[in-house]
Amino acid sequence: MLRFRLFEAPFIQSFKPHTFLIRAQMGSYSTTSSSAQNSPKLVFRQLFEKESSTYTYLLADASHPQKPALLIDPVDKTADRDLALVKELGLKLIYAINTHVHADHVTGSGLIKVGLKLLNLTKFPGVRSIISKASNAKADIFVEPGDKIYFGDIFLEVRATPGHTLGCVTYVTGDGPNQPQPRMAFTGDALLIRGCGRTDFQGGSSDKLYDSVHSQIFKLPKDTLLYPAHDYKGFTVSTVGEEMLYNPRLSKDKETFKNIMQNLNLSYPKMMDVAVPANMVCGLQETKSEAC
Amino acid sequence: MLRFRLFEAPFIQSFKPHTFLIRAQMGSYSTTSSSAQNSPKLVFRQLFEKESSTYTYLLADASHPQKPALLIDPVDKTADRDLALVKELGLKLIYAINTHVHADHVTGSGLIKVGLKLLNLTKFPGVRSIISKASNAKADIFVEPGDKIYFGDIFLEVRATPGHTLGCVTYVTGDGPNQPQPRMAFTGDALLIRGCGRTDFQGGSSDKLYDSVHSQIFKLPKDTLLYPAHDYKGFTVSTVGEEMLYNPRLSKDKETFKNIMQNLNLSYPKMMDVAVPANMVCGLQETKSEAC
Numbered sequence: 001m002l003r004f005r006l007f008e009a010p011f012i013q014s015f016k017p018h019t020f021l022i023r024a025q026m027g028s029y030s031t032t033s034s035s036a037q038n039s040p041k042l043v044f045r046q047l048f049e050k051e052s053s054t055y056t057y058l059l060a061d062a063s064h065p066q067k068p069a070l071l072i073d074p075v076d077k078t079a080d081r082d083l084a085l086v087k088e089l090g091l092k093l094i095y096a097i098n099t100h101v102h103a104d105h106v107t108g109s110g111l112i113k114v115g116l117k118l119l120n121l122t123k124f125p126g127v128r129s130i131i132s133k134a135s136n137a138k139a140d141i142f143v144e145p146g147d148k149i150y151f152g153d154i155f156l157e158v159r160a161t162p163g164h165t166l167g168c169v170t171y172v173t174g175d176g177p178n179q180p181q182p183r184m185a186f187t188g189d190a191l192l193i194r195g196c197g198r199t200d201f202q203g204g205s206s207d208k209l210y211d212s213v214h215s216q217i218f219k220l221p222k223d224t225l226l227y228p229a230h231d232y233k234g235f236t237v238s239t240v241g242e243e244m245l246y247n248p249r250l251s252k253d254k255e256t257f258k259n260i261m262q263n264l265n266l267s268y269p270k271m272m273d274v275a276v277p278a279n280m281v282c283g284l285q286e287t288k289s290e291a292c
Numbered sequence: 293m294l295r296f297r298l299f300e301a302p303f304i305q306s307f308k309p310h311t312f313l314i315r316a317q318m319g320s321y322s323t324t325s326s327s328a329q330n331s332p333k334l335v336f337r338q339l340f341e342k343e344s345s346t347y348t349y350l351l352a353d354a355s356h357p358q359k360p361a362l363l364i365d366p367v368d369k370t371a372d373r374d375l376a377l378v379k380e381l382g383l384k385l386i387y388a389i390n391t392h393v394h395a396d397h398v399t400g401s402g403l404i405k406v407g408l409k410l411l412n413l414t415k416f417p418g419v420r421s422i423i424s425k426a427s428n429a430k431a432d433i434f435v436e437p438g439d440k441i442y443f444g445d446i447f448l449e450v451r452a453t454p455g456h457t458l459g460c461v462t463y464v465t466g467d468g469p470n471q472p473q474p475r476m477a478f479t480g481d482a483l484l485i486r487g488c489g490r491t492d493f494q495g496g497s498s499d500k501l502y503d504s505v506h507s508q509i510f511k512l513p514k515d516t517l518l519y520p521a522h523d524y525k526g527f528t529v530s531t532v533g534e535e536m537l538y539n540p541r542l543s544k545d546k547e548t549f550k551n552i553m554q555n556l557n558l559s560y561p562k563m564m565d566v567a568v569p570a571n572m573v574c575g576l577q578e579t580k581s582e583a584c
Binding site for chain 2: 046081089237
């Protein structure tokens with residue numbers, strides 16, 4: 001019954017509003033020196049969806065017997081690929097996480113939950129979807145700034161980075177022993193490599209985005225690896241130090257940044273009217289929103 | 293004059309045919325424990341060219357004062373991006389390396405050499421192009437199986453992996469102290485993630501390819517990270533262990549593999565008549581082949 005207890009017992013423990021804690025399990029593990037991003041403990045895969053230029057990230061704790069795993073920003077069109085990889089690597093997918101309500105693609109969260117049941121990859125209780133409370137979207141679990149999302153012994157911190165949308169968050173690997181080093185930040189559309197997400201819809205605000213990036217991301221150690229939700233030029237990763245120096249928008253002062261963002265003259269996102277309503281309900285608008 | 297000596301003195305030292313050695317410098321450095329792929333010493337970037345789905349890899353030794361760097365399989369269309377990144381990261385690009393004569397895109401090697409001069413990124417003596425001797429293409433340096441390519445304290449081993457073309461090689465990070473761990477193999481088109489390159493032109497042979505992969509790549513440690521020249525499904529990396537189990541072609545016995553390859557019924561590569569002649573001369577067919 002241990003497995004049941006680990007995954008089905010109250011694995012969400014609210015202590016106080018800003019230390020909301022999610023633990024997939026509470027066991028102790030053999031620890032290894034946390035010397036690098038891919039220490040033996042962390043399984044990490046970056047996956048690309050070409051049509052929307054979206055990156056999905058698979059992370060797992062390989063040192064835990066059940067290899068608990070999570071996906072960040074899965075896409076509906078590549079859900080099959082992601083699930084097949086999870087299965088081949090022998091992982092137990094426990095969370096499908098979004099950084100925000102995307103406007104350019106439909107999330108794979110709902111499909112993955114359904115897919116897991118169809119493929120019998122997990123017996124019980126299946127994957128949980130996670131999104132920020134501020135997004136106002138549906139999900140199994142809502143996170144707030146300061147929350148920690150555990151998968152095995154590794155955790156992600158939740159940082160509020162509004163500006164592209166009102167509910168955008170950045171997930172950052174923990175600052176502690178046995179956590180990946182350098183730290184890794186999954187920035188969604190808040191900070192892209194040499195760019196950033198637009199700020200002209202979904203509660204967007206260039207003023208807020210500037211403050212978010214400067215207070216929540218640029219304060220991280222300079223060697224922190226930045227993994228965005230998209231890239232359009234073929235970059236896969238950057239660092240805090242690089243973006244502070246070379247980001248053509250966010251390395252500027254606030255007024256210059258706001259001017260840049262106000263004069264982008266971007267066209268209306270072609271997927272927006274499909275993607276946003278779908279992503280408010282886990283990407284499964286035409287089925288039951290209970291699947292979120 | 294130290295800088296001159298390091299890069300201009302005989303940095304290619306032939307000992308005997310199969311221990312041909314390329315050293316960018318011979319100094320001693322402070323060493324760090326070689327605990328992971330991204331130990332503090334190794335700068336590593338994976339870069340994508342969307343049209344031909346090509347991966348270019350940037351590697352550098354950050355612990356060396358001059359941060360010597362190399363590019364594997366650069367593409368002409370993204371040469372600007374790659375050079376800008378090299379500059380921003382403060383690296384000294386010394387080699388532009390190809391795994392083979394590509395048929396689907398034009399190499400960026402020649403452009404990068406010209407670009408370096410134009411951008412004044414290196415004063416002297418500029419980047420050197422490298423390709424296998426068996427490729428019969430032009431380059432500054434020809435490598436053979438067993439050769440080592442040093443950039444700072446880190447080196448790549450050259451392994452012959454013919455079968456996609458006659459001259460294909462795989463570059464593998466060294467097996468020794470202060471080398472990246474897990475090891476990394478840049479497999480070109482010999483081994484793709486859950487696939488492999490076609491074997492029906494350019495001296496291709498399914499028989500040879502099977503032997504190459506099984507004798508040169510699958511004998512590496514199972515946790516060796518595999519970085520191919522292409523991916524069409526959005527994967528960025530795999531491991532030897534994974535491909536031995538899940539590669540739908542190369543996990544089979546040799547006869548089955550040959551049958552699969554003989555029945556692919558692939559169309560003629562649309563870029564082949566442009567790319568192959570250009571890549572025989574560093575991608576600079578219309579200018580001076582001396583630029584190779």
